[in-house]
Amino acid sequence: QVQLQQSGPGLVKPSQTLSLTCAISGDGVSNNSASWNWIRQSPSRGLEWLGRTYYRSKWSHDYAVSVKGRITIIPDTSKNQFSLHLNSVTPGDTAVYYCARHIAVAKADYYYSAMDVWGQGTTVIVSS
Amino acid sequence: DIVMTQSPLSLPVTPGEPASISCRSSQSLLHSNGYIYLDWLLQKPGQSPQLLIYLASNRASGVPDRFSASGSGTDFTLKISRVEAEDVGIYYCMQALHTPTTFGQGTRLEIK
Numbered sequence: 001q002v003q004l005q006q007s008g009p010g011l012v013k014p015s016q017t018l019s020l021t022c023a024i025s026g027d028g029v030s031n032n033s034a035s036w037n038w039i040r041q042s043p044s045r046g047l048e049w050l051g052r053t054y055y056r057s058k059w060s061h062d063y064a065v066s067v068k069g070r071i072t073i074i075p076d077t078s079k080n081q082f083s084l085h086l087n088s089v090t091p092g093d094t095a096v097y098y099c100a101r102h103i104a105v106a107k108a109d110y111y112y113s114a115m116d117v118w119g120q121g122t123t124v125i126v127s128s
Numbered sequence: 129d130i131v132m133t134q135s136p137l138s139l140p141v142t143p144g145e146p147a148s149i150s151c152r153s154s155q156s157l158l159h160s161n162g163y164i165y166l167d168w169l170l171q172k173p174g175q176s177p178q179l180l181i182y183l184a185s186n187r188a189s190g191v192p193d194r195f196s197a198s199g200s201g202t203d204f205t206l207k208i209s210r211v212e213a214e215d216v217g218i219y220y221c222m223q224a225l226h227t228p229t230t231f232g233q234g235t236r237l238e239i240k
Contacts, residue, residue, distance in 0.1 A: 037229070047177070047220060047231035064228050098176055102224060114167055114182035115224060121176050 002026035004099050004119035012093075012126050018086040022099030022119055029075045029082055030055045034103045037115065038073060038084045040095035048095075052102070053082055089126045096121045130155050130223050134232035142240045147208040149235045151221035156201035157184075165225035168197055168206050171234075172217040180219075181206065213239055 008020035022036070029036060035054035041047050051063040053073045063071050072085045086093060098121050104113040131154040141147045157166045168181035179188040181197040184204060194209040208215060218234040 039229075046233055047222070049229040049231070062227050102229075111161075111163060112182065113163065113165065113224070114179050114188065115169075115222065115229070116179045116182070116188065118176040118178065 002101060002117045004101065004117055006097070006099055006119040006122045008122055008124075010123055010125060012089055012124060013128050014090055014126055015088055018089050018093060018097075018124055018126070019083060020097055020099075020122055020124070021081055021083045023079070023081040024101075025080075027101065027117075028077075029053075029080050030077055031103070032056050033105050034101055036073070036075065036082045037100045037102055039098045039100055040093075041098065041121075042095040045095070050084070050086075091126050094124065094126045096123050098122075129228055130157075130226050130230050132221055132223060132230050132232035134219075134221060134235050137233060137235055139235055139237045140240045141208075141211045141237060143213060144210050147211050147215075147237060149206045149219050149221075149237075151199075151204040151206070151232050153202045153204075153223055155226065157223050157225045158201040159225055164199065164201065165223055166199060166204050167222050167224065169220045169222060169231075170215075170217050171220065175217075177220060211237070211239070 003025045005023045012018045035052045037052040038050040051073050053061050053075050075082045099119040101117040102115045133152045135150050157164050164184035166184045169177040170180050171177040184199050185197050197206045220234050221232040
């Protein structure tokens, strides 16, 4: 059973960097059928996908335009986890942050593709 | 970005009665491989979103068969044949065909 366990501070000062970690159990961050995502949720924006990292012979990343230039998602194979770093935060970055796995598996008679495992969520407040 | 539009946004339902939620995407979610990359999620109060339906019509593991879903390239429907108290929460459609992944606004199901 795949599980994602999030950790990180719940309070970040404006202009500083928000950093969260998502530890993976039951799967590997280097699984070449999976991508590892960060999503946030706020009353004003709803569910907002922030970005992902994935391994397909090499590491790749995709980021949302809304946070591009401020976001980095880093895989850590030694600890089997991935992290989110969002710099220059403002109160507008206040949200519940989730990590999530998206997987696509193709077999002879079966195809599965879904964002099927989510972390427990971390409430992050940006305030001085 | 693909815009996902859900209706209704609020859905009061009497236990035992059916319920239906619609989702429309601004572009087709039909891939050339024949699969439709539309998922349905349920966020129960105080919890993370959880997968209900993947690839437009497939129930995720452990999801009761009172949940069903269907749809074409841009129009999708989630149905609950007989609503139970445990079904309360916010239902989201999401697409993962195009980057960025995008979500609907959510439909809040409540028990009358």
